[in-house]
Amino acid sequence: MEKRLAKQSAEFTAKTLEEALKQASQELGLPTEALEYEVVRDTTRTILGLVRRGEVTVRVMWQPSPAEPASPPTGAALSALAMEEEEEAEEIPGLAQKAVTHNPPELEETATEVISTLLDKMGLYAAVEVVAPGGKVDSLSNEVSPLCLNIIGDDLGMLIGRRGETLRNFQFIVRLILSRRLGVWPNIVVDVEGYKAKRVQALQALARRMADQVRQTKQMVVLEPMPAHERRIVHLALRDDPDVYTESTGEGENRKVQIIPKSA
Amino acid sequence: MLREERRANLRDLVAYIAQELVDRPEEVRVTQVRGTQATIIRLRVAPADKGWVIGRKGRVANAIRSLLRAAAPSNRHIVLEIL
Numbered sequence: 001m002e003k004r005l006a007k008q009s010a011e012f013t014a015k016t017l018e019e020a021l022k023q024a025s026q027e028l029g030l031p032t033e034a035l036e037y038e039v040v041r042d043t044t045r046t047i048l049g050l051v052r053r054g055e056v057t058v059r060v061m062w063q064p065s066p067a068e069p070a071s072p073p074t075g076a077a078l079s080a081l082a083m084e085e086e087e088e089a090e091e092i093p094g095l096a097q098k099a100v101t102h103n104p105p106e107l108e109e110t111a112t113e114v115i116s117t118l119l120d121k122m123g124l125y126a127a128v129e130v131v132a133p134g135g136k137v138d139s140l141s142n143e144v145s146p147l148c149l150n151i152i153g154d155d156l157g158m159l160i161g162r163r164g165e166t167l168r169n170f171q172f173i174v175r176l177i178l179s180r181r182l183g184v185w186p187n188i189v190v191d192v193e194g195y196k197a198k199r200v201q202a203l204q205a206l207a208r209r210m211a212d213q214v215r216q217t218k219q220m221v222v223l224e225p226m227p228a229h230e231r232r233i234v235h236l237a238l239r240d241d242p243d244v245y246t247e248s249t250g251e252g253e254n255r256k257v258q259i260i261p262k263s264a
Numbered sequence: 265m266l267r268e269e270r271r272a273n274l275r276d277l278v279a280y281i282a283q284e285l286v287d288r289p290e291e292v293r294v295t296q297v298r299g300t301q302a303t304i305i306r307l308r309v310a311p312a313d314k315g316w317v318i319g320r321k322g323r324v325a326n327a328i329r330s331l332l333r334a335a336a337p338s339n340r341h342i343v344l345e346i347l
Contacts, residue, residue: 123272
């Protein structure tokens with residue numbers, strides 16, 4: 001079957017053009033230099049040569065490459081995010097140890113009910129679908145695969161928030177409520193319109209592309225600063241690469257992944 | 265297809281989350297005051313339950329605030345006070 005690769009586009013808004021492009025580059029997992037863009041709106045102005053006001057909106061266009069088709073969210077892609085908020089479990093003393101042993105049988109039903117109730121009270125018209133039922137125990141690590149749920153509906157951008165922050169908070173509240181109801185810290189991933197799944201795929205593609213570049217040039221590449229769970233995805237993607245290895249440098253907000261040639 | 269008009273109910277949202285988290289859901293009280301630009305939501309729980317709705321370093325309270333901001337109209341400022 002022939003895959004049609006229609007050009008895709010999206011808008012990004014920030015205080016400066018550079019910031020908007022940086023945001024786009026991170027969201028899309030493409031280097032800033034590779035972005036094709038047009039400025040849609042620019043309300044920035046400088047008051048007394050001191051205070052900058054307003055925002056720049058750019059429309060960024062990109063050609064999806066055949067190597068990374070816009071496939072629907074898969075359980076496998078989402079599983080990479082399962083341990084994303086591992087440390088959250090500490091919120092409830094005594095639950096952390098129990099969490100990884102099993103997912104209770106009523107988890108799927110209870111999770112769907114809690115999410116639907118929250119969405120309803122937030123005034124959102126949306127449905128919950130099960131992407132992966134989870135509960136499979138990995139014989140090597142003894143870890144339970146997560147229950148992956150995806151929320152689908154119209155205008156759900158606000159539920160994702162800037163850099164997925166609202167979604168992270170939403171998932172946190174869902175897990176907290178479930179842990180209180182079920183007595184264990186459940187292994188569950190909540191996604192919205194496949195946002196996380198796409199983000200994982202974009203990061204994996206970025207990691208592979210940059211690894212290729214490092215292979216050819218023998219020069220180290222430093223990626224943009226990323227939050228912990230995103231750095232983890234990059235580390236995992238290149239874990240078995242024969243020619244490069246990865247390391248994180250920098251502190252806090254500024255921590256970023258370096259891709260380094262092994263031979264050098 | 266006819267779609268019913270949906271509106272966020274911030275007071276209900278806070279009450280639901282709080283009641284799910286605390287040990288004494290019957291003591292959860294939520295009041296809402298609407299100003300011209302801001303809405304103030306006051307959440308009261310049993311003193312022993314405060315930790316559940318605030319969380320370590322305010323993690324829970326801040327997550328609730330994040331959901332309130334998302335659900336509210338973008339020009340409206342939402343303040344959540346936990347008493």
